[in-house]
Amino acid sequence: xxxxxxxxxxxxxxxxxxxxxxxxxxxxxxxxxxxxxxxxxxxxxxxxxxxxxxxxxxxxxxxxxxxxxxxxxxxxxxxxxxxxxxxxxxxxxxxxxxxxxxxxxxxxxxxxxxxxxxxxxxxxxxxxxxxxxxxxxxxxxxxxxxxxxxxxxxxxxxxxxxxxxxxxxxxxxxxxxxxxxxxxxxx
Amino acid sequence: xxxxxxxxxxxxxxxxxxxxxxxxxxxxxxxxxxxxxxxxxxxxxxxxxxxxxxxxxxxxxxxxxxxxxxxxxxxxxxxxxxxxxxxxxxxxxxxxxxxxxxxxxxxxxxxxxxxxxxxxxxxxxxxxxxxxxxxxxxxxxxxxxxxxxxxxxxxxxxxxxxxxxxxxxxxxxxxxxxxxxxxxxxxxxxxxxxxxxxxxxxxxxxxxxxxxxxxxxxxxxxxxxxxxxxxxxxxxxxxxxxxxxxxxxxxxx
Numbered sequence: 443x444x445x446x447x448x449x450x451x452x453x454x455x456x457x458x459x460x461x462x463x464x465x466x467x468x469x470x471x472x473x474x475x476x477x478x479x480x481x482x483x484x485x486x487x488x489x490x491x492x493x494x495x496x497x498x499x500x501x502x503x504x505x506x507x508x509x510x511x512x513x514x515x516x517x518x519x520x521x522x523x524x525x526x527x528x529x530x531x532x533x534x535x536x537x538x539x540x541x542x543x544x545x546x547x548x549x550x551x552x553x554x555x556x557x558x559x560x561x562x563x564x565x566x567x568x569x570x571x572x573x574x575x576x577x578x579x580x581x582x583x584x585x586x587x588x589x590x591x592x593x594x595x596x597x598x599x600x601x602x603x604x605x606x607x608x609x610x611x612x613x614x615x616x617x618x619x620x621x622x623x624x625x626x627x628x629x
Numbered sequence: 630x631x632x633x634x635x636x637x638x639x640x641x642x643x644x645x646x647x648x649x650x651x652x653x654x655x656x657x658x659x660x661x662x663x664x665x666x667x668x669x670x671x672x673x674x675x676x677x678x679x680x681x682x683x684x685x686x687x688x689x690x691x692x693x694x695x696x697x698x699x700x701x702x703x704x705x706x707x708x709x710x711x712x713x714x715x716x717x718x719x720x721x722x723x724x725x726x727x728x729x730x731x732x733x734x735x736x737x738x739x740x741x742x743x744x745x746x747x748x749x750x751x752x753x754x755x756x757x758x759x760x761x762x763x764x765x766x767x768x769x770x771x772x773x774x775x776x777x778x779x780x781x782x783x784x785x786x787x788x789x790x791x792x793x794x795x796x797x798x799x800x801x802x803x804x805x806x807x808x809x810x811x812x813x814x815x816x817x818x819x820x821x822x823x824x825x826x827x828x829x830x831x832x833x834x835x836x837x838x839x840x841x842x843x844x845x846x847x848x849x850x851x852x853x854x855x856x857x858x859x860x861x862x863x864x865x866x867x868x869x870x871x872x873x874x875x876x877x878x879x880x881x882x
């Protein structure tokens with residue numbers, strides 16, 4: 443039993459070592475032939491053992507992946523100078539709308555931003571941060587957009603439920619709007 | 630004198646409006662429309678002065694602001710006559726939309742933090758090509774030499790050689806001159822001419838028909854033959870003309 447456990451651990455470490463994408467628990471169980479509970483247990487153990495290492499086992503985008511310690515990033519940049527891909531303000535806004543309102547149409551995005559979003563949407567699609575998830579049953583059957591696994595991975599989220607809460611609409615104050623008409627001086 | 634103003638770039642009209650509201654430290658629920666509209670239009674004017682293209686969205690918002698400003702000057706209808714809540718306050722829809730945009734803008738800022746943090750963590754690069762190479766199927770020719778390959782080819786080569794049938798295919802040669810000669814010959818005894826459709830012997834193949842037609846055009850050009858058609862759908866007749874003029878052409882080929 444002990445030997446079997448050790449072997450499963452070694453096997454998982456090897457798989458995670460060669461993978462360039464988060465590996466879901468189900469896939470790891472399928473490849474190793476072990477049951478999910480055993481894999482989860484082994485993963486937890488690996489996670490503990492690698493906690494202080496230069497790279498850590500990270501749960502991300504619905505799977506598991508070895509990622510380097512963020513504190514060491516400057517040295518990796520010194521070594522390879524990887525290009526970081528920046529996201530523009532427009533891209534982040536559009537992405538936020540898709541993330542929080544998905545599935546969402548281009549028109550809804552345009553309405554919230556008050557700007558045409560087709561170019562930005564194209565770029566996000568190209569980078570696989572969003573995808574088409576269907577069509578709205580209605581006039582014109584517009585395309586509905588949603589976020590992808592790549593989105594979760596790029597933002598370090600395990601799942602969409604980890605998205606930070608959308609700031610509250612300032613509802614309490616909104617009631618105050620009806621209280622008085624603006625003073626003439628304001629107009 | 631040319632001078633440069635630093636004009637902050639805004640992603641859209643709401644971005645600009647929020648900036649103005651924050652800069653003026655006014656309450657978003659009680660926007661001094663006249664003041665904000667003036668500043669908004671001023672910004673657009675600055676953009677125009679700098680020859681920057683103003684996106685149409687900015688102009689639409691300018692119109693909306695002016696419409697709200699105008700509506701606010703009208704007396705407020707008594708509550709029982711108000712048809713919608715905007716009769717109370719024409720700014721209502723704008724404020725709601727602005728707030729929704731503000732939420733998203735804040736969320737986008739938060740997401741950016743996540744993104745930047747994640748950019749500091751590196752994974753193994755996506756190098757599927759390397760793995761495909763590593764796990765490629767075994768080379769079926771591993772260990773074979775060139776001599777092995779030629780040896781294997783030899784019997785096939787010999788069989789192919791034995792089966793080969795050598796044959797020379799002659800290229801049918803038809804020249805314009807030759808066809809011109811034939812046409813002249815046919816026309817010489819026919820002062821009434823020949824119907825165009827019957828001029829060529831189609832059993833001789835397409836090449837002869839094409840070259841024959843070219844020869845006919847050449848003969849017509851030197852007036853050796855004449856072409857006559859009596860009506861739009863009537864038959865075309867080829868009539869002998871100055872046949873001697875065509876001899877040169879015929880003898881050339």
